[in-house]
Amino acid sequence: MKTILITGGAGYIGSHACVEFLNAGYDIVVLDNLCNSSPKSLERVRELTGLDFPFIQDDIRDRAALDALFRDHDIDAVIHFAGLKAVGESVEKPLLYYDNNIAGSVTLFEAMQAAGVRTIVFSSSATVYGDPASVPIREDFPVGGTTNPYGTSKLFIEKILQDVAIADPAWSIALLRYFNPVGAHKSGRIGEDPRGIPNNLMPYISQVAVGRREYLSVFGNDYPTPDGTGVRDYIHVVDLAQGHVKAVEKLAEGPGVRVWNLGTGRGYSVVEMAKAFEQASGRPVPYRFAPRRAGDIAQCWADPAKAERELGWKARRGLEEMCEDTWRWQSLNPNGYEP
Numbered sequence: 001m002k003t004i005l006i007t008g009g010a011g012y013i014g015s016h017a018c019v020e021f022l023n024a025g026y027d028i029v030v031l032d033n034l035c036n037s038s039p040k041s042l043e044r045v046r047e048l049t050g051l052d053f054p055f056i057q058d059d060i061r062d063r064a065a066l067d068a069l070f071r072d073h074d075i076d077a078v079i080h081f082a083g084l085k086a087v088g089e090s091v092e093k094p095l096l097y098y099d100n101n102i103a104g105s106v107t108l109f110e111a112m113q114a115a116g117v118r119t120i121v122f123s124s125s126a127t128v129y130g131d132p133a134s135v136p137i138r139e140d141f142p143v144g145g146t147t148n149p150y151g152t153s154k155l156f157i158e159k160i161l162q163d164v165a166i167a168d169p170a171w172s173i174a175l176l177r178y179f180n181p182v183g184a185h186k187s188g189r190i191g192e193d194p195r196g197i198p199n200n201l202m203p204y205i206s207q208v209a210v211g212r213r214e215y216l217s218v219f220g221n222d223y224p225t226p227d228g229t230g231v232r233d234y235i236h237v238v239d240l241a242q243g244h245v246k247a248v249e250k251l252a253e254g255p256g257v258r259v260w261n262l263g264t265g266r267g268y269s270v271v272e273m274a275k276a277f278e279q280a281s282g283r284p285v286p287y288r289f290a291p292r293r294a295g296d297i298a299q300c301w302a303d304p305a306k307a308e309r310e311l312g313w314k315a316r317r318g319l320e321e322m323c324e325d326t327w328r329w330q331s332l333n334p335n336g337y338e339p
């Protein structure tokens with residue numbers, strides 16, 4: 001494995017993965033249509049690593065563009081981040097999500113097949129487990145019961161890749177089920193830059209701390225959890241990005257479909273997150289309890305033992321570091337990549 005195509009490489013997780021792949025000695029090619037990202041993230045990846053790479057601004061649904069990309073570059077493996085990810089928007093615009101995520105992925109897989117590239121790491125999500133019967137969640141837990149088109153798109157793409165591997169056992173496929181990615185690169189130069197009002201907890205909290213929003217609405221305080229608020233497994237984005245490098249190394253050992261949870265194995269509640277962020281930032285994070293958000297589950301955290309056993313990968317960065325690094329990014333870039 002030498003040259004890696006990173007779809008969605010200008011995005012939040014993708015930009016951190018670019019840094020980790022470059023630092024690990026890989027060549028990368030980035031494909032992104034910039035529908036949810038800024039090209040500045042890639043400039044900063046170049047600045048952080050001192051390395052250059054081709055960027056193709058195009059859409060994964062554009063088969064001709066993909067064919068040209070595979071013709072022009074000798075790609076060994078694909079890391080497939082490109083996709084839309086806003087749960088609420090997916091409920092309002094299911095066809096957009098199915099077209100972008102599922103049709104887009106199918107087009108990418110077709111182009112890969114035509115080019116003879118059969119190694120892929122796919123960005124899946126813990127959402128494919130639906131509401132798990134118990135925690136921690138192992139990879140052999142049943143999937144399904146997704147509550148929105150975004151989650152369903154992840155479930156379907158996993159299934160499509162499994163079927164592709166049945167038809168052609170030469171494929172090497174990693175389905176990485178992320179828990180809740182947070183944090184930013186230590187430098188504070190790249191990080192999460194959501195457009196509009198953040199849907200996710202951590203960017204919302206950091207915008208409250210920096211003064212862009214007045215208070216955090218805590219969605220539900222009557223869950224069967226220790227303090228009544230939702231519990232999630234927050235994982236530092238750099239740990240997550242490094243998991244992708246490990247997955248590519250593992251896929252080089254041979255074909256097959258492998259599934260790994262990428263999480264830390266411990267959960268924190270919404271209120272614990274707000275408190276930890278206050279500590280790390282030295283800024284108040286006022287919050288108010290609000291009704292539960294439709295489709296949310298009470299608690300969710302990973303059993304990360306399989307990834308540790310098989311990939312030799314383990315999340316190393318704790319909650320304090322997640323909050324400090326988010327805060328550095330947020331305070332140095334109060335408006336994200338915009339000036």
Ligand code: NAD
Nearest residue numbers: 008011012013033034035036037059060081082083123125
């Ligand atoms: P992001 O929106 O920051 O990055 C996704 C990137 O893909 C963006 O740069 C966007 O412009 C690009 N993109 C979207 N559709 C495209 C298309 N049709 N063609 C080309 N580029 C396209 O999101 P992220 O948080 O970095 O997430 C990356 C991946 O990880 C996504 O697939 C997401 O569903 C998955 N994931 C994210 C989380 C999370 O909480 N952030 C959790 C689980 C899984």
Ligand code: UDP
Nearest residue numbers: 199200201202204217218219230232270296
């Ligand atoms: N949450 C919240 N207020 C917000 C955003 C999120 O209370 O403004 C809660 C949400 O209900 C869940 C947790 O924070 O319990 C994580 O939500 P997020 O959307 O970040 O990730 P999810 O686990 O839903 O993918």
